[in-house]
Amino acid sequence: MKPLHPLEQEPLPPIDRMDFITVRLPFVHAFGTSVQTWTNKEALLLRVASGSEVAWGECVADPDPYYAYETTQTARHIIKDFLLPVVEQSRTLGDLLVAFRHVRGHGMAKATVENALIVLMAQRHGVALHTLLGYPARKIMSGISIGLRETPDELLDAVHAAVQKRYHRVKMKIKKGKDVEWVARVRDRFADVRLMVDANGGYTLDDTDHLKKLDAFDLMMIEQPLSYSDIVQHATLQKQMRTPLCLDESILTVDDARAAIDLGACRILNIKQGRVGGLLESIRMAALAAERGIEVWSGGMDETGIGRALNIHLQTAPSFTLPGDTSETSNYFHEDIADPPVVLDENGFIAIPTGPGLGITLDPHRLERYTIAREHIR
Ligand SMILES: [Mg+2]
Missing domain, CATH: 3.20.20.120 (Enolase-like C-terminal domain)
Structure with a gap:
């Protein structure tokens, strides 16, 4: 069993509302690699509201499967249909991560949710993320x-x-x-x-x-x-x-x-x-x-x-x-x-x-x- 990070014992914050927002920002220079050239950054953002706090998660998937198999569309599907239902049933961050393992792969989708929740936890504690x-x-x-x-x-x-x-x-x-x-x-x-x-x-x-x-x-x-x-x-x-x-x-x-x-x-x-x-x-x-x-x-x-x-x-x-x-x-x-x-x-x-x-x-x-x-x- 992997050792627990102390944060995994923390209760998950209550969530009032969640939204997806997709943004597209033009790059200053087209970004060319051996597999693809991208002229803008399209990112799926997850907005999580809890009381007066709003935290954001950014999915790193591209809209295409040329760097990785995940895309902004697969991440939306996995987050909405498989990951968020688990958030509501999990008591702690550790419970959540154990439940996420039931979904094979899709690390970019999982990271979007986990990161937004951890940032929200930091905000609710009033501390910087690195401190948390x-x-x-x-x-x-x-x-x-x-x-x-x-x-x-x-x-x-x-x-x-x-x-x-x-x-x-x-x-x-x-x-x-x-x-x-x-x-x-x-x-x-x-x-x-x-x-x-x-x-x-x-x-x-x-x-x-x-x-x-x-x-x-x-x-x-x-x-x-x-x-x-x-x-x-x-x-x-x-x-x-x-x-x-x-x-x-x-x-x-x-x-x-x-x-x-x-x-x-x-x-x-x-x-x-x-x-x-x-x-x-x-x-x-x-x-x-x-x-x-x-x-x-x-x-x-x-x-x-x-x-x-x-x-x-x-x-x-x-x-x-x-x-x-x-x-x-x-x-x-x-x-x-x-x-x-x-x-x-x-x-x-x-x-x-x-x-x-x-x-x-x-x-x-x-x-x-x-x-x-x-x-x-x-
Ligand atoms: Mg590389």
């Missing part, structure tokens, strides 16, 4: 994820801008035809930048000799080079490469993480709280990784200010030792639905938003402007 989770405030390291660009010069410009901003690490997306030579160009111009690449599963073991060329560039890691559903072949590849491999898409549960660590499939884990089913599963996974000498960082799903703030609070957990995908709001959106926007200080760090819960407020006008659908659930 048990972690003191600390500044968070920043990291930027640069999508695929049309030309190497455009990529170099983007890396230059990130270095000027003092991001603690730069991630560039790669795919076949935009990999070794593009990395060489970046490394040639930015010898000291902490650099990593993310392939989003774009290669196979047939590409091993090609991928091994990346060992020449002193990368922090190569993220998810092989299939989204594989662990074993990553172990085969890791044995042949000096550069640490990091798994993202392949890791949906703590059991996946344990399998990957046992097999030597990676030396680093990207923990996206949405992908793994919420805050508490993320904390468990990070603790397992720390026990086994595996470093972790918090991945991003280009979230609005709601999910972005949640990821910042999660990274106060001491086992998040590497810079994550948390970057400035302006890197993604001309305007966001939440205030304050995430900004970097002069040394590239990000401050924890202060105040109860996430420490953010939603601007009603901007929320209205970007809302494309709403649904009263109960």
Whole structure:
């Protein structure tokens, strides 16, 4: 049995009303990966009202199944028809999480509900989310994820801008035809930048000799080079490469993480709280990784200010030792639905938003402007 987080014994707060609100925010730059290019962020939000408090959960699923099998539509279905009925029958957060296990998979849907309830609990206690989770405030390291660009010069410009901003690490997306030579160009111009690449599963073991060329560039890691559903072949590849491999898409549960660590499939884990089913599963996974000498960082799903703030609070957990995908709001959106926007200080760090819960407020006008659908659930 997994050890309980103290929060799991807390009674669930009473819920007066729940609504889905779907927003669509245009990106400043189209975000290209080896599998898909997105020009805007569509997010399913869960609004939970309890007395005078309103808390928000953001589902990290995309409207399409190109990063993960879950979509905003599958999440709506799973939340409404299978997860929310359980909320009403659960006494504590722990009861709820046990009942959620009856639903197989759908971590993004589960995380939406769990996270909204935990944020609501923090608000009702009048404390910041990180305090409720048990972690003191600390500044968070920043990291930027640069999508695929049309030309190497455009990529170099983007890396230059990130270095000027003092991001603690730069991630560039790669795919076949935009990999070794593009990395060489970046490394040639930015010898000291902490650099990593993310392939989003774009290669196979047939590409091993090609991928091994990346060992020449002193990368922090190569993220998810092989299939989204594989662990074993990553172990085969890791044995042949000096550069640490990091798994993202392949890791949906703590059991996946344990399998990957046992097999030597990676030396680093990207923990996206949405992908793994919420805050508490993320904390468990990070603790397992720390026990086994595996470093972790918090991945991003280009979230609005709601999910972005949640990821910042999660990274106060001491086992998040590497810079994550948390970057400035302006890197993604001309305007966001939440205030304050995430900004970097002069040394590239990000401050924890202060105040109860996430420490953010939603601007009603901007929320209205970007809302494309709403649904009263109960
Ligand atoms: Mg990734």
